Amino acid sequence: MKILVCISHVPDTTSKINFSEGDTKFDTNGVQFVINPNDEFGLTRAMWFKEKQGANVTVVNVGGADTEPTLRKALAIGADAAIRVNTQATDGFSVAKQLANVIKDGAYDLVIAGRESIDYNGGMVPGMIAGLTQANFVNNCIGLEVDGTSAKAVREIDGGKETVSTSLPLVIGGQKGLVEESDLRIPNMRGIMMARKKPLTVIDPIDASAETTSIKFEKPAPKGAVKLVSADNLDELVNLLHNEAKVI
Amino acid sequence: MRPDLFEAPDYYNLDELLTDEHKLVRDAAREWVKREVSPIIEDYAQKAEFPTEIINGLAEIGAFGPYIPMEYGGAGLDQISYGLIMQEIERGDSGVRSTASVQSSLVMYPIWKYGNEEQRQKYLPKLASGEWIGCFGLTEPDHGSNPSGMVTNFKDMGDHYLLNGAKMWISNAPFAQVAVVWAKNEEGRIHGLIVERGMEGFTTPETHNKWSLRASSTGELIFDNVKVPKENLLPNKSGLGAPLGCLDSARYGIAWGAIGAAMDCYDTALRYSKERMQFGKPIGQFQLQQKKLAEMITEITKAQFLTWRLGVLRNEGKATSAQISMAKRNNVDMAIHIAREARQMLGGMGITGEYSIMRHSMNLESVITYEGTHDIHLLITGLDITGLNAFK
Ligand SMILES: Cc1cc2nc3c(=O)[nH]c(=O)nc-3n(C[C@H](O)[C@H](O)[C@H](O)COP(=O)(O)OP(=O)(O)OC[C@H]3O[C@@H](n4cnc5c(N)ncnc54)[C@H](O)[C@@H]3O)c2cc1C
Numbered sequence: 001m002k003i004l005v006c007i008s009h010v011p012d013t014t015s016k017i018n019f020s021e022g023d024t025k026f027d028t029n030g031v032q033f034v035i036n037p038n039d040e041f042g043l044t045r046a047m048w049f050k051e052k053q054g055a056n057v058t059v060v061n062v063g064g065a066d067t068e069p070t071l072r073k074a075l076a077i078g079a080d081a082a083i084r085v086n087t088q089a090t091d092g093f094s095v096a097k098q099l100a101n102v103i104k105d106g107a108y109d110l111v112i113a114g115r116e117s118i119d120y121n122g123g124m125v126p127g128m129i130a131g132l133t134q135a136n137f138v139n140n141c142i143g144l145e146v147d148g149t150s151a152k153a154v155r156e157i158d159g160g161k162e163t164v165s166t167s168l169p170l171v172i173g174g175q176k177g178l179v180e181e182s183d184l185r186i187p188n189m190r191g192i193m194m195a196r197k198k199p200l201t202v203i204d205p206i207d208a209s210a211e212t213t214s215i216k217f218e219k220p221a222p223k224g225a226v227k228l229v230s231a232d233n234l235d236e237l238v239n240l241l242h243n244e245a246k247v248i
Numbered sequence: 249m250r251p252d253l254f255e256a257p258d259y260y261n262l263d264e265l266l267t268d269e270h271k272l273v274r275d276a277a278r279e280w281v282k283r284e285v286s287p288i289i290e291d292y293a294q295k296a297e298f299p300t301e302i303i304n305g306l307a308e309i310g311a312f313g314p315y316i317p318m319e320y321g322g323a324g325l326d327q328i329s330y331g332l333i334m335q336e337i338e339r340g341d342s343g344v345r346s347t348a349s350v351q352s353s354l355v356m357y358p359i360w361k362y363g364n365e366e367q368r369q370k371y372l373p374k375l376a377s378g379e380w381i382g383c384f385g386l387t388e389p390d391h392g393s394n395p396s397g398m399v400t401n402f403k404d405m406g407d408h409y410l411l412n413g414a415k416m417w418i419s420n421a422p423f424a425q426v427a428v429v430w431a432k433n434e435e436g437r438i439h440g441l442i443v444e445r446g447m448e449g450f451t452t453p454e455t456h457n458k459w460s461l462r463a464s465s466t467g468e469l470i471f472d473n474v475k476v477p478k479e480n481l482l483p484n485k486s487g488l489g490a491p492l493g494c495l496d497s498a499r500y501g502i503a504w505g506a507i508g509a510a511m512d513c514y515d516t517a518l519r520y521s522k523e524r525m526q527f528g529k530p531i532g533q534f535q536l537q538q539k540k541l542a543e544m545i546t547e548i549t550k551a552q553f554l555t556w557r558l559g560v561l562r563n564e565g566k567a568t569s570a571q572i573s574m575a576k577r578n579n580v581d582m583a584i585h586i587a588r589e590a591r592q593m594l595g596g597m598g599i600t601g602e603y604s605i606m607r608h609s610m611n612l613e614s615v616i617t618y619e620g621t622h623d624i625h626l627l628i629t630g631l632d633i634t635g636l637n638a639f640k
Pocket of ligand 1 (some may be wrong): 263308321350381384385386387389390391392393394416417418419420460461617618619620621622623629638639
């Protein structure tokens, strides 16, 4: 089984987010980047397929050279090869077109993407690549088993779970549940050493212009000051919740 | 203990001077410490026990001989990677870092540098994987700062050496399988011998009631007519320069480690100062507290660059022992002061094991003493710049 794991390179959740150029660009100054958490759950599940079922795992990213440390980390965790499509990721559709091209070229049986990336939270790419490559698609995937060419996937639905049976080629939009947080791997020294010798191939992008352009970013309004109400003044509390906060 | 929310300070973007591999190695160690060390370390320190359960993990993140070549089970990394690993481990606890320092620089390093090929093959892979833990016996009850006065000695008995004497304050001694022991031959020249647990007449009583490095195990090495096979002598270097070469490597790692302890104290105090309200304001808004924090980050930043530069010099094989002494002395002193100030910033909360600061503070009392005391390193700098020897 050939697996492709799509890896986005996203700001760490503890990073302070700022915008530059009149709030039109994300300011990466001083920001730490990590593997998108949804993708990391997928990568870890892919490692399970590698170890238990002999799968071959390639990771891919659409982005500039600055994303390579993230791919190296994926190699150190255990992926066999990495591909970087050498273009800035702009909108979801253009990224999906680049990825679909990689998928067709490599004839992957299973494509594991994250349900969404935690930077722009578009959530479009997995569905789009399934469409573009005419593969089956399971989104919000919290469990996956593969036997030959058939697959059983568990999907999170409102208030419960749905188990679906499907077949390869398959694209999933993965998330926590594919594996748990405690299963996530820290690259060990052997892995880091071995990653040095693994291929990280840089390929040229195909012609795929973006269909959307962001015009402006806005941050949520800063949290207001806290109002303390003394415990024996319940009327005041009810009054504030009703008239000021308007929650009751 | 509270959840580990550590965020590493990098005020002057030192990260831009590191390679991607340095950062990968450092971040792996950082994550590992958060996941495996922080949740358990306070308990072990309180119980005064070494957490043997983390030995495998230490080996996996490359804490045992990261710069030893891969053919001997090491990771073949450079000196900056080694330093960064030590920094991250000591961010968790100086005792755990001590175990890693001893294993890497005081046991694996002499076997690699002063041993023969057979000794390297026999010991290094097992030490790198953590299957064996080693210790280093230099200090004696009556000879600490002045190791050249040591009385531990061995006699050539024809088919073996006969070792007699005692070492004191030896990290890892109570559970180590292997000891690199420094002793004088009949001519009074210092040699290194590899002594293995189980050799008759060799015992390792534990030193109890330490107030510092409580999560590291310390003991004595006692040699009562121990027969040491001749092939256990390290053949390629002798004289005081041999153990001092190991100390250079370990002290270099300690210089980085101390930055880790300081970072943890600073980060904890900074977070606390924004949350703790007194007189209707976060205490971080008071000038006195800001002075403490501002001075801490200034000192940490200075130490980071001093030590990074030392790492570059070591990578080029150009760092002198005196340069290493300066960094060890400066950084440990910096860390011990930061720990003390940070402890006060937490008020009463700084006194309990809820926070790591007091543990760091106590740990650093050993770190400022071992591997050459604060005074001794100053005298090394003094000797280096004046050419006048204050030891004699
Ligand atoms: C927890 C712990 C772990 C240790 N682990 C190890 C280990 O694994 N292996 C090992 O071999 N050793 C180890 N040591 C020993 C350590 O290296 C020694 O304690 C240290 O070198 C100081 O020696 P000492 O304790 O005999 O103090 P002393 O040498 O007696 O020093 C006492 C005081 O006198 C000062 N002093 C000494 N000489 C001079 C001078 N010429 N001028 C001015 N001041 C001077 C010192 O600075 C110090 O303040 C460890 C120590 C501790 C506390």
